[in-house]
Amino acid sequence: MPFEIKVHPKVYDVCIVGSGAGGGMAAWVLSRAGLKVAVLEAGPWYDPAQNVTQLKWPWESPRRGASTAFRPFGDFDAAYGGWELEGEPYTHVPGTQFDWFRSRMLGGRTNHWGRISLRFGPKDFKGKSHDGLGEDWPIGYEDVAPYYDKVDELIGVFGSKEGLPNEPDGKFLPPPKPRLHELFIKKAATSIGIPVIPSRLSILTQKINDDRGACFYCAQCNRGCTVYGDFSSSSCLIKPALKTKNMEVFVNAMVREVLTNENGLATGVSYVETTTLQEYQIKARAVVLAASACESARLLLNSKSTRHPNGLANSSNLVGKYLHDSTGSAIGGVLPALFGRKRYNEDGVGGMHVYTPWWLDNKKLDFPRGYHIEYWGGMGMPSYGFGFGIQHLNGRFPDRNGKIKKAGGYGISLKDDYRFYWGASVGMAGRGEAIALESNYCEIDPNGTVDKYGIPVLRFHYKWSDYEIKQAKHMQETFQEIMHKMGAVITWGLSGPENNYGLETPGRIIHEVGTTRMGNDPKRSVVNKFNQAHDCKNLFVTDGGPFVSQADKNPTWTILALSWRASEYLIEQFKQKNI
Amino acid sequence: MKRRESIKAIALSALSTGVLLQQACTENKTQQSETPQFTIDRHPFEKERDTRLMSQRFFTDDEMATIRVLVDIIIPRDETSGSATDAGVHEFIEFIVKDIPRHQLPLRGGLHWLDNHCLKNYGKIFRECTQQVQLEVIDQIAYPEEARPGMEQGVKFFNLLRDLTATGFFTSEIGLKDLGYMGNRPNRWNGVPDDVLNQYGLAYSEREQNETISFENS
Ligand SMILES: Cc1cc2nc3c(=O)[nH]c(=O)nc-3n(C[C@H](O)[C@H](O)[C@H](O)COP(=O)(O)OP(=O)(O)OC[C@H]3O[C@@H](n4cnc5c(N)ncnc54)[C@H](O)[C@@H]3O)c2cc1C
Numbered sequence: 001m002p003f004e005i006k007v008h009p010k011v012y013d014v015c016i017v018g019s020g021a022g023g024g025m026a027a028w029v030l031s032r033a034g035l036k037v038a039v040l041e042a043g044p045w046y047d048p049a050q051n052v053t054q055l056k057w058p059w060e061s062p063r064r065g066a067s068t069a070f071r072p073f074g075d076f077d078a079a080y081g082g083w084e085l086e087g088e089p090y091t092h093v094p095g096t097q098f099d100w101f102r103s104r105m106l107g108g109r110t111n112h113w114g115r116i117s118l119r120f121g122p123k124d125f126k127g128k129s130h131d132g133l134g135e136d137w138p139i140g141y142e143d144v145a146p147y148y149d150k151v152d153e154l155i156g157v158f159g160s161k162e163g164l165p166n167e168p169d170g171k172f173l174p175p176p177k178p179r180l181h182e183l184f185i186k187k188a189a190t191s192i193g194i195p196v197i198p199s200r201l202s203i204l205t206q207k208i209n210d211d212r213g214a215c216f217y218c219a220q221c222n223r224g225c226t227v228y229g230d231f232s233s234s235s236c237l238i239k240p241a242l243k244t245k246n247m248e249v250f251v252n253a254m255v256r257e258v259l260t261n262e263n264g265l266a267t268g269v270s271y272v273e274t275t276t277l278q279e280y281q282i283k284a285r286a287v288v289l290a291a292s293a294c295e296s297a298r299l300l301l302n303s304k305s306t307r308h309p310n311g312l313a314n315s316s317n318l319v320g321k322y323l324h325d326s327t328g329s330a331i332g333g334v335l336p337a338l339f340g341r342k343r344y345n346e347d348g349v350g351g352m353h354v355y356t357p358w359w360l361d362n363k364k365l366d367f368p369r370g371y372h373i374e375y376w377g378g379m380g381m382p383s384y385g386f387g388f389g390i391q392h393l394n395g396r397f398p399d400r401n402g403k404i405k406k407a408g409g410y411g412i413s414l415k416d417d418y419r420f421y422w423g424a425s426v427g428m429a430g431r432g433e434a435i436a437l438e439s440n441y442c443e444i445d446p447n448g449t450v451d452k453y454g455i456p457v458l459r460f461h462y463k464w465s466d467y468e469i470k471q472a473k474h475m476q477e478t479f480q481e482i483m484h485k486m487g488a489v490i491t492w493g494l495s496g497p498e499n500n501y502g503l504e505t506p507g508r509i510i511h512e513v514g515t516t517r518m519g520n521d522p523k524r525s526v527v528n529k530f531n532q533a534h535d536c537k538n539l540f541v542t543d544g545g546p547f548v549s550q551a552d553k554n555p556t557w558t559i560l561a562l563s564w565r566a567s568e569y570l571i572e573q574f575k576q577k578n579i
Numbered sequence: 580m581k582r583r584e585s586i587k588a589i590a591l592s593a594l595s596t597g598v599l600l601q602q603a604c605t606e607n608k609t610q611q612s613e614t615p616q617f618t619i620d621r622h623p624f625e626k627e628r629d630t631r632l633m634s635q636r637f638f639t640d641d642e643m644a645t646i647r648v649l650v651d652i653i654i655p656r657d658e659t660s661g662s663a664t665d666a667g668v669h670e671f672i673e674f675i676v677k678d679i680p681r682h683q684l685p686l687r688g689g690l691h692w693l694d695n696h697c698l699k700n701y702g703k704i705f706r707e708c709t710q711q712v713q714l715e716v717i718d719q720i721a722y723p724e725e726a727r728p729g730m731e732q733g734v735k736f737f738n739l740l741r742d743l744t745a746t747g748f749f750t751s752e753i754g755l756k757d758l759g760y761m762g763n764r765p766n767r768w769n770g771v772p773d774d775v776l777n778q779y780g781l782a783y784s785e786r787e788q789n790e791t792i793s794f795e796n797s
């Protein structure tokens with residue numbers, strides 16, 4: 001068969017690579033402004049109303065919800081992806097670690113994310129001014145606030161007005177009431193000066209428009225919501241954007257590189273259709289990369305030309321550098337007070353109802369920046385792993401009749417132990433800010449590794465610094481205090497210096513950002529404060545790549561706000577004929 | 580009021596989509612009864628893999644017969660619910676060892692360890708021992724902290740089998756009902772029931788009452 005690259009006859013105004021948070025938002029804003037938009041998505045079509053795992057019972061999965069290589073968060077999880085993708089490897093500089101989570105599907109990782117939707121605060125944009133570390137953003141909270149407001153109103157997020165200085169309030173829907181274990185946590189933590197407030201999740205506790213239903217409290221947002229009660233880019237941005245008729249979505253379209261002309265400007269992209277392996281080119285007046293922070297860096301580095309010998313938009317040599325993920329450490333156990341508890345439907349929303357924002361003053365601490373705490377526990381739906389390790393419970397705690405039995409066992413009395421101890425688990429995890437370092441990066445693998453499409457792959461180099469390890473130590477101490485105070489018994493996660501206080505492998509928190517960071521100085525940054533490449537004015541990056549620092553918040557709400565802001569700027573540039 | 584209606588409508592529509600899917604599945608069934616039915620979203624390659632795993636057999640008839648005896652010793656019928664085999668736990672174990680192959684060796688090896696242990700000490704393989712002897716043997720391996728030296732292999736095997744039996748049972752329809760899990764259905768979360776709050780001496784603060792979502796009669 002002759003090798004032929006097909007060129008789409010139509011020239012689009014904008015070609016967007018990736019349909020996750022950053023791509024979906026850009027697609028929605030640009031198509032509604034009347035621009036002709038092509039969205040290229042490497043994965044297949046996905047619609048939670050069609051691809052249903054919600055409200056299914058454990059036995060509908062032959063593995064009872066156990067994870068597989070294809071569904072690392074369990075058989076009912078909506079992710080089409082994982083830490084390893086078949087035929088799409090990545091490599092590491094020896095002695096360093098980075099785990100890279102990719103979802104290949106319409107909507108990307110927003111289909112199964114945790115819906116924790118936090119704004120960055122004023123301090124989060126100006127880290128260096130506060131502690132001399134890292135770099136300040138070229139923008140401040142006031143630049144982003146109007147877009148956070150718009151995202152809140154368009155997408156919906158519940159929360160409570162708290163008036164905290166670095167945890168800006170949003171346009172909140174009412175939050176759900178705490179669950180029982182959350183009341184225990186709140187009581188214990190607040191008694192030792194650790195605040196616990198309603199969580200902020202993009203889940204509709206009230207209906208906000210006719211396209212989306214309100215949440216009906218099934219606790220399964222990670223499975224995707226058939227009534228679109230939670231935010232996914234696929235259902236809440238791409239689908240409505242398609243209604244404008246200004247947008248076309250190409251699924252199974254794996255972009256290889258950005259095409260440029262002799263002036264160094266972007267002219268479109270080339271991609272391979274993954275089911276037919278047919279090669280295509282698609283032309284556009286501007287290109288928006290939103291393939292996720294590392295994937296967009298990979299695309300830029302793979303887009304070499306005489307004008308951009310170093311990769312596109314990389315005259316600073318910083319594409320791929322300053323890669324950073326949130327820190328994480330966790331502890332869990334049981335709350336004996338809840339043994340033998342009364343049954344009722346405790347599912348609630350698909351995530352925690354309360355959380356702890358960062359509350360301390362770093363001047364009194366031996367590490368910079370903070371972390372927030374996420375909580376879980378209670379009477380969740382049983383799945384694979386239920387009842388494992390009962391011998392660690394029933395030899396330790398009295399049973400229903402107040403008797404401490406021999407650990408382990410079998411028979412009728414064991415059967416009752418499973419019932420008795422169920423619903424008493426409780427756990428917590430910190431998510432903290434790491435300092436972005438130039439020495440943590442991804443690059444094109446210098447040993448020539450390619451993926452199954454022949455696209456050169458990434459090699460990672462990442463090492464935690466002492467700051468992050470000290471932060472994890474602090475998390476562990478805090479969690480132990482809270483657990484102790486509430487009368488819980490820690491059964492897992494207790495960690496010491498031997499494993500960096502449980503500090504997770506970089507990448508594991510799936511908040512990787514920073515690879516195309518923004519700034520005013522083209523020598524020290526990749527994009528400007530409107531996510532526009534310094535070296536190529538019709539090229540934008542709207543995923544987590546442009547983050548200068550990943551605060552002690554989860555990144556997605558900020559990706560959405562910045563993507564909206566960048567898209568408006570792009571529209572303005574079109575209007576002024578600058579592009 | 581409007582909100583409540585819409586929630587009802589949504590719950591209904593969500594349910595009816597489920598019903599439609601079920602119908603589609605049963606129609607398929609009559610056409611090709613060989614292939615297993617999937618009621619959850621599956622990629623073609625997931626379908627292919629699961630179908631293949633389901634068509635293969637790992638345990639021999641003898642091994643399976645022993646597993647059936649063992650899982651019912653671990654979770655027997657009682658006044659609340661049926662036994663492990665009533666809930667299909669043995670079938671779950673047959674599937675899960677093909678899905679998670681690292682369980683294969685410990686389970687197969689454990690079964691053979693058990694039979695040899697019984698042969699040596701009681702002259703018969705486990706399944707052919709009297710029930711009284713079977714329980715005597717299980718007593719030797721079911722209590723990790725008290726098992727005598729030399730029983731480590733049996734303890735390890737039994738721990739794994741106990742885990743898989745518990746998971747298999749309490750994720751089955753029988754087990755879920757037994758456990759009293761009441762979720763996985765459209766509802767309106769109105770907070771912890773009052774009697775439960777009272778039981779633990781807890782209460783919602785005024786802010787929690789006033790600024791959270793609440794529903795009349797849920
Ligand atoms: C389990 C989990 C829980 C999470 N919880 C939270 C949370 O609670 N709060 C929060 O803020 N964040 C959370 N996150 C992180 C959040 O999902 C990401 O921050 C967000 O999705 C990033 O958006 P993005 O657009 O940059 O990338 P993605 O959402 O990953 O989308 C990128 C898209 O680009 C496509 N793509 C990649 N390469 C190419 C290519 N070459 N050509 C064409 N298309 C391509 C991908 O297939 C994908 O669809 C979580 C993530 C996971 C996995």
Ligand code: SF4
Nearest residue numbers: 215216219225229350
């Ligand atoms: S918890 Fe609510 S929003 Fe999340 S999947 Fe269930 S119904 Fe949808």
